[in-house]
Amino acid sequence: MAAIYNDDDFTGAKHITYAFAFHDGQPVALVDQATNGGPDFYPTQNASVRDAFTKIANGTSATSGSTSTSANSSSSATSSATSDLTSDGCDGYFATPSATRGTWYFVNDNQSVTKVTITDHEITTTIEDGSSSPTVLYNRQSDYQIPQNPSQDLQFKSMDWSEGNAFTHNGIQYFSVRSWLQETAPHNYYGVTTEKVNGQDTRVLLLAEGGHVQVQEVGYPTEQLAKDNVDTKFDNLDYQ
DSSP: OOEEEEEEOOTTTSEEEEEEEEETTEEEEEEEOOOSSOOOOEEOOOHHHHHHHHHHHTTSOTTOSOSHHHHHHHHHHHHHHHHTTTSTTEEEEOOOOGGGOEEEEEEOTTOOEEEEEEOSSEEEEEOTTOOEEEEEEEEEOTTOOOOSSOOHHHHHHTTTEEEEEEEEETTEEEEEEEETTOOSOOOEEEEEEEEEETTEEEEEEEEEETTTTEEEEEEBSSHHHHHHTTTOOOTTSOBO
């Protein structure tokens, strides 16, 4: 590892940590936003951070060059994800509950905004500086045993993989997220329910944690609603 940078206390992940390292002689910028004791590093999708470190590692200015690398890397990552559908314990993509899909906004006490976008099998968390952290969700093969000492290649390959599982708790449909090589039980859960917000029935995204599935944060369908309700607590929810 060549360097590390950490920024604490923003809604959703509560921190963002970048690690700048080398894999097989190539520069790699990793990001960690785990809230369950981590760390859980995976390659960042923030093109500015990734490209700047590559240029520094190659001995050029971090501010020079073009942005074409971002598109190429994105295409490469998509191709890689597709080829991994049945490898290393994967059993196809996990389908997120349809009610959870969409873009949701979380705001902390400092009015810092975090955007969470959930698609059919991915979660992308974006903070105010534009840094994005994707998680690709898979089903896990029932007979797959997590290696006690996974190879470096497997650790690197699965950095943005997580296992997804759907369940119902207190009448709310959730799905859990567990990092691919994480042996302990999942501690991160996403679920959608309807609450009265400014007098209107509004769907909200619950970010819950822990063995008792307690709500940590509530996300809203618009940034303004999230800002207006940063201190709102709903009586029917079990908060952490």
